[in-house]
Amino acid sequence: MAVTLAQAINQALKDAMEANDRVLMFGEDVGKLGGVFRVTDGLQDRFGEQRCFDTPLAESGIIGTAIGLAMYGYRPIAEMQFDGFTYPAFEQIVSHLAKMPNRSRGTVTLPVTIRIPYGGGIGAVEHHSESPETYWAHTAGLKVMTPGTPEDGYAMMRAAIDSDDPVIFLEPKRRYWMKSDADLPVETEPTHRSVVRREGSDVSLFCYGPMVRTAMEAADAAADEGWSLEVVDLRSLAPLDTQGIVASVQRTGRAIVVHEASSTLGMGAEIAARIQERAFYHLEAPVLRATGFDTPYPPAKLEEYWLPDVDRILDRVERSLEY
Amino acid sequence: MSEHGSDPTVAPRSEDDPRLLLPPDEPVHLLDPDGTEHPDADHPLDLRDEQLRELYRMMVVTRKVDREAINLQRQGQLGVYASCMGQEAAQVGSAYALEDDDWIFPSYRELGAALVREVDAAGLLHLYRGTWLSDHDPYAHNFGLMSIPIGTQALHATGFGMGARFDDNPIVAMTYFGDGGTSEGDPHEAMTFAGVQKAPVIFFVQNNQYAISVPLDKQTAAPTLAHKAIGYGMPGYRVDGNDVLATYAVTRRAVERARAGEGPAFIEALTYRMEAHTTSDDPTRYRTKEELDEAAKTDPIARMKNLLIARGLYDDDLEREIDEQAQAVATYVRDGIYDADHGDPMELFEHVYVDPTGHFDEQAAQLRAELEGSEGGA
Numbered sequence: 001m002a003v004t005l006a007q008a009i010n011q012a013l014k015d016a017m018e019a020n021d022r023v024l025m026f027g028e029d030v031g032k033l034g035g036v037f038r039v040t041d042g043l044q045d046r047f048g049e050q051r052c053f054d055t056p057l058a059e060s061g062i063i064g065t066a067i068g069l070a071m072y073g074y075r076p077i078a079e080m081q082f083d084g085f086t087y088p089a090f091e092q093i094v095s096h097l098a099k100m101p102n103r104s105r106g107t108v109t110l111p112v113t114i115r116i117p118y119g120g121g122i123g124a125v126e127h128h129s130e131s132p133e134t135y136w137a138h139t140a141g142l143k144v145m146t147p148g149t150p151e152d153g154y155a156m157m158r159a160a161i162d163s164d165d166p167v168i169f170l171e172p173k174r175r176y177w178m179k180s181d182a183d184l185p186v187e188t189e190p191t192h193r194s195v196v197r198r199e200g201s202d203v204s205l206f207c208y209g210p211m212v213r214t215a216m217e218a219a220d221a222a223a224d225e226g227w228s229l230e231v232v233d234l235r236s237l238a239p240l241d242t243q244g245i246v247a248s249v250q251r252t253g254r255a256i257v258v259h260e261a262s263s264t265l266g267m268g269a270e271i272a273a274r275i276q277e278r279a280f281y282h283l284e285a286p287v288l289r290a291t292g293f294d295t296p297y298p299p300a301k302l303e304e305y306w307l308p309d310v311d312r313i314l315d316r317v318e319r320s321l322e323y
Numbered sequence: 324m325s326e327h328g329s330d331p332t333v334a335p336r337s338e339d340d341p342r343l344l345l346p347p348d349e350p351v352h353l354l355d356p357d358g359t360e361h362p363d364a365d366h367p368l369d370l371r372d373e374q375l376r377e378l379y380r381m382m383v384v385t386r387k388v389d390r391e392a393i394n395l396q397r398q399g400q401l402g403v404y405a406s407c408m409g410q411e412a413a414q415v416g417s418a419y420a421l422e423d424d425d426w427i428f429p430s431y432r433e434l435g436a437a438l439v440r441e442v443d444a445a446g447l448l449h450l451y452r453g454t455w456l457s458d459h460d461p462y463a464h465n466f467g468l469m470s471i472p473i474g475t476q477a478l479h480a481t482g483f484g485m486g487a488r489f490d491d492n493p494i495v496a497m498t499y500f501g502d503g504g505t506s507e508g509d510p511h512e513a514m515t516f517a518g519v520q521k522a523p524v525i526f527f528v529q530n531n532q533y534a535i536s537v538p539l540d541k542q543t544a545a546p547t548l549a550h551k552a553i554g555y556g557m558p559g560y561r562v563d564g565n566d567v568l569a570t571y572a573v574t575r576r577a578v579e580r581a582r583a584g585e586g587p588a589f590i591e592a593l594t595y596r597m598e599a600h601t602t603s604d605d606p607t608r609y610r611t612k613e614e615l616d617e618a619a620k621t622d623p624i625a626r627m628k629n630l631l632i633a634r635g636l637y638d639d640d641l642e643r644e645i646d647e648q649a650q651a652v653a654t655y656v657r658d659g660i661y662d663a664d665h666g667d668p669m670e671l672f673e674h675v676y677v678d679p680t681g682h683f684d685e686q687a688a689q690l691r692a693e694l695e696g697s698e699g700g701a
């Protein structure tokens with residue numbers, strides 16, 4: 001039976017709450033409404049208003065109280081309604097959630113999962129299409145995951161909730177309705193490992209979240225040109241699967257990083273650095289990037305010019321192959 | 324409740340009249356600086372003689388350790404220190420009103436509250452020495468980590484209180500922040516959440532008149548800080564924070580109310596920060612000696628001593644015993660922190676993640692190699 005990414009995550013939340021009565025789900029509009037994307041649909045009916053509840057409209061409050069609840073002994077899942085509204089919670093995430101286990105010298109653990117629908121491509125109004133992953137990946141103490149398939153939507157969500165470390169769980173909102181024939185529950189690779197979605201020999205595409213499907217489409221189109229692209233779904237942005245990345249570059253000799261986020265100091269910068277540190281002599285060409293521009297996220301009517309797409313990826317592939 | 328709606332020209336208010344959430348015209352005050360008592364039927368004292376001596380003892384020890392910490396900073400042993408001198412009654416009186424199972428979520432200036440909780444005083448100073456970021460297990464004392472970003476810990480108290488309420492666990496979470504903290508967003512959100520959730524949380528504000536150099540009148544236009552409470556649907560209490568008995572009594576009432584499921588409360592304790600903001604600060608740039616001299620007349624410790632004398636509970640033996648104890652704790656702190664070692668640098672990687680898989684393999688190896696290299700070269 002076909003399942004969408006949103007349904008897979010919803011099922012993971014249900015199963016996790018069923019399995020452990022210390023798991024709580026809360027945020028803005030997650031209760032009666034079931035979340036603006038319906039990812040928490042049915043949770044309040046099933047588990048009651050104490051385990052799935054609407055909070056006041058205050059993101060720092062959501063994360064700060066999640067920390068207190070975790071200190072008390074709960075396993076909170078907090079939803080940030082949109083990527084662009086995580087910034088009010090930045091201090092609680094960076095100064096407390098990420099640091100407290102360390103500054104407590106291990107006496108405090110904070111098994112908090114923060115769900116964030118992120119990325120563009122849905123014609124949304126300003127502040128609803130951002131890709132803030134670099135902020136979280138740059139912050140020591142956080143784990144950052146993002147599923148690119150419904151199967152991972154389920155399995156990685158379960159892993160995030162089970163994790164004793166805080167997890168930023170980035171949900172590619174434009175893929176919420178992406179379908180798969182997965183039978184849930186499903187298990188996938190351990191979350192800290194990347195997965196080769198398509199094997200290839202000419203160029204490696206490193207991608208994650210919403211760009212996994214775009215990269216697969218690019219690989220299809222490239223095949224028509226006679227180019228064999230390998231698509232590597234990174235899945236975890238912190239930690240980053242350096243081994244998996246390097247292994248792919250060793251196979252192909254060429255690497256392109258694909259993400260929606262702006263180029264400068266995006267994940268591509270870190271991945272390019274790791275590749276040249278560890279696989280310099282395997283490289284046939286510089287590591288290239290197909291990303292969003294270093295401008296604020298554009299108005300909806302212009303996002304098609306801003307977001308990386310198949311053409312932008314193929315342009316980089318061509319440049320790489322020309323070296 | 325005499326402190327609420329006591330104006331005889333208006334009709335008696337029903338129990339759900341929101342004006343009952345407003346603070347009294349005058350802060351609750353049970354003890355004059357000369358030790359004269361002002362009993363208040365709304366705030367009966369349930370303290371035995373031994374507890375009165377205990378409150379005094381804890382304030383004296385707090386001041387002694389506080390002074391020792393300043394000395395240690397002057398001697399280069401601490402990088403910085405934030406003194407609580409002058410605020411001993413506000414801290415000791417409020418913390419003493421809690422039960423052992425209750426929790427405290429402090430800022431970085433709560434030495435007095437920490438000592439009530441029997442947190443190791445030398446250990447607390449590791450944050451200021453820079454040897455490590457904390458040295459106490461919060462679960463061993465129900466005392467959270469010291470929190471430096473202003474007011475942020477209030478949300479942790481609210482979350483904790485929510486957890487307790489979900490579990491029908493009759494405990495209370497109390498958080499401390501200052502007059503400056505009331506301007507931050509997080510205490511506002513913490514009180515909003517606590518109000519909605521009816522969480523058993525006490526927001527204890529030590530209004531020490533200054534946020535570093537900025538005085539209260541540049542911090543807020545509210546009539547008093549306690550007036551803010553009504554906006555969150557909780558009562559705002561106001562108390563003479565240099566009066567340890569009043570602080571205890573007001574907090575005790577708020578705590579019992581929260582424990583009974585009646586929700587959070589806000590307490591504004593009026594006090595005065597006698598020392599600099601921290602040892603890095605120069606308060607002569609923003610306040611006068613005359614102001615300081617005036618504030619010294621309301622000293623919380625002298626006041627409590629006067630009460631003990633007036634009640635016949637103070638003699639030379641007690642004075643000697645308390646002085647010796649305070650000196651012993653100060654010596655313990657000095658011995659514990661002086662030239663304290665930072666320990667194994669490899670611990671840097673140890674507590675960042677419960678499961679560090681993939682995170683630190685290379686960097687930990689790099690530091691280890693650097694350490695071995697420097698040892699080899701020595």
